[in-house]
Amino acid sequence: MKASEKLDYKNIYNKWWHRATIYEIYPKSFNTTFKGITAKLDYLVSLGIDALWLCPIFLSPFVDSGYDVADYYKVNPSFGTMEEFESLLMEAHDRGLKVILDMVLNHTSDLHPWFQSAQKDQKSDYRDYYIFGQGKEDQPPNNWISSKTLQSVWTYNDRTEDYYFHAYTKHQPDLNWDNPRLRDALYQVLRFWLEKGVDGFRLDVINKIAKAKGFKDYTPSINNPYADAMYENQPQVHEYLREMNDKVFTQYPDAVTMGQTAGVTYEQACGYCHYNQKALNLYLQFEHMDLDKGCAGAQKPYTTKALLKALLPWQQLAEDGVWPTVFFGSHDAPRMVNHYGANNERYSDKSAKMLFGFQMCLLGTQVVYMGDELGLRNKCFESIEAFEDIRSHDIYEARIASGSRVEEVLQDLNRTARDHARYPMPWDLAETQKNKKNSVLSFYKAMIAYRKESEVLRYGKVESVTTKECDMIVVSRAYKRKKILMIANRSDRVLAYSLEGLCSGDIKDYELVVSNENPLDPGVLSPFEIRIYESTE
């Protein structure tokens, strides 16, 4: 037996964030302003969540929805004043809700005074806050193409006759983390907000802060023409994050750091988040979110088995000291129901419940994206003008330029664009669902409340049980004497099953505690049905 097999998760993973359900808010579309969000805090309390994560609220030209910060010390006036933010923070705390800010430390806006100065003058004090490079014969310093913009990561800067680096749009120049002065300036920013009382940060693309040494050309492959790996999860990132933890977070032990770490491997996750190695507290992995990602905004099919393979091994990392975070929706993805659930209106709400029931049966910190609790679906956008997100426009332009048909690109964007998650919350729907026992909202509330009371769901080890049915999902959990068995059907077919074959122990000890179907047929799972059983031996 490995030493780690003796871990009792409740003892080791014992901070507030390990127990938490976090609710992600995209402020502009949630309720527009700090005051608007404050007015909805009671709604969030009634939902049962523990913390809110606010997408960027800082001064920004909003080229990339606030992920382009022009001043880390100011809030965006479109959301209100600093006093109004402070009042939101206080009101949230009064209700027992934590507040996590989305902090963008990989890059700034090109309108940030640091970049404005660096761009003008090679001798600027801020020049080394960014990454500049000399081109070669009218070409950028290397051949790196970003998967996000489908363009070079370099943009020519007339003023100093060289190029600057940006992993995202040219309006988001990357910061140079190799510069200790820059790092200290960013740590200062973190302290400023921690001193205001925020409860931690979601650290945007934090695994991109270190770039491959030497900026050598990338060798593209047919499967991957993009050079993201050259500036993602590079070895030095761990050093920087440990330093950040040491210099900032050791003074704020109850503040959480949740790193966005796309493309991470199991080993790298251990480097970021091992409970013994002080770097980040939580990491967000995207294997399941990217399953259907084709090239340039296209979508490819995937199976339920592939979905489980993209999710379940991460759960086992808890045995090695790395706590997972589970999420199915975000401001960067299409709506959760379209992504993983029913492809039609008929089973839309039922599949929304099934997916959330499944999510909450997984181990880890839980994240809910705003509106998913109402079962919101993707919109249908008729033309490119209807899309707001710069990424949708970048993809559209690059693909049209390389010969794709308009209808084809629009069809892809209608499946994969980030715009689907960013339209305004339909508060009238929330009001209607509030009073309906069978609504998606009621199911979310019940599931969050159930998990809060259930040690086995929070700390139980995870086992997945394989069945012959390719669309059947079975997860079992065990903690002390309690067991949970979850079975779900991720298809619009009826699936036969036998409980005896799935549970360990005596079937008679299992009691049904959650379901999204009425009446129940004992031997079959109806389309998108979920059942959760509990047993105490």
Ligand code: GLC
């Ligand atoms: C992250 C954010 C995304 C943003 C990007 C650049 O992926 O989630 O919305 O566009 O970083 O900051």
